[in-house]
Amino acid sequence: MTKTSAEPTDDSRLRPAGRATRAAIEAAGKKLFAERGFEGASVRGIAAEAGVDPALVIRHFGSKEALFLRTMDTSLGIGPVIEGPVEDLGRRLVTYFLEGGNTAMRRRFVAIAQASHLQQVRDEMVRHTAEAYIAPLAPRLEGEDREIRVALVVAQIAGLLNLLFLQEDPVLSAAPPDTLVRLYGDAIQQLVTP
Template sequence: MASASTRDDIRSAASRLFRERGFARTTVREIAAQAGVDPALVIRHFGTKELLFLETMRLSMNDEPLLDVPPERLGERFVEVLLDGDEPSREIFLALVRGSGEPRIAARLKETHEKAFVEPLRARLTGPDAETRARMAGALVAGLLYSLWVAGDERLLAADRSELVTRYGALVQQVLTPGE
């Protein structure tokens, strides 16, 4: 049973450090120190720092708030849901972006983009170009999060939230339902 507890301690310490510092600036020794274990145990339980990162840095989106929204409000609601995301989600997104120089982390970022941005929109769309529209809208919202969270665009960060939701939501909506 000590093994499961040790794994949980390591996972918890790694998650906290990766979210705070990112992949490159976090060492196995720091993770071990935070978990109160020998660094060799980190490797024994998880193999590599990268595998530990991949196990602890998972981002998912609760797409339930999108299900009851009429199609003509989907863009605005999607932006609202993303902006309402919790702090750990933001930190995980940033850790994935910052660590994306590593091939497996880049693959996780791509997977996250598909599951968090494209799939929830694709599930609500119909028509022959639904896949393309979902991908374009996913790219739009990913760009917004990049501007806010990675680039730290001070004017966007200071913008009125409801205006940001309304205006950016209208852009996303235009891609989702062109000509409607």
């Protein structure tokens, strides 16, 4: 049985109390999705955290998936890294994603990965890859297959994050970050500047 989404309430039609309710639901969703992931955060739990009836979660956002996407920052602040020089992009990307064991980034990646079986989440990730990576980077590359190469860069980063954050691979987890930056960054660089 397929779940359908309700049509979310239009922001412009909300009164101040409705906007406060929506903000409370969004804050509760952000907190619980970060702590428990998509599957672990229920609509009832989000409603309880926000102090509202569970029906209001769906009324305001249309679906748990829509609330999830509204509260999760899928951009991960990657813009400045992508906009920098292409000559060392591979190492800069790996450094960015490994920097300081960023727990907020880890939580977001894990939550998004765990929800990637949902069509709405997959659609958002395809949109994100196109807008955050392919559109700004592909025109700056030289040679053939530029869009495919950028998509493969994203796939390589996702693979690294999967092994580190989801599988918690002991070999990679124990490796010195500078070694990962050098080895994996240089592998990614082969796609950027072949």
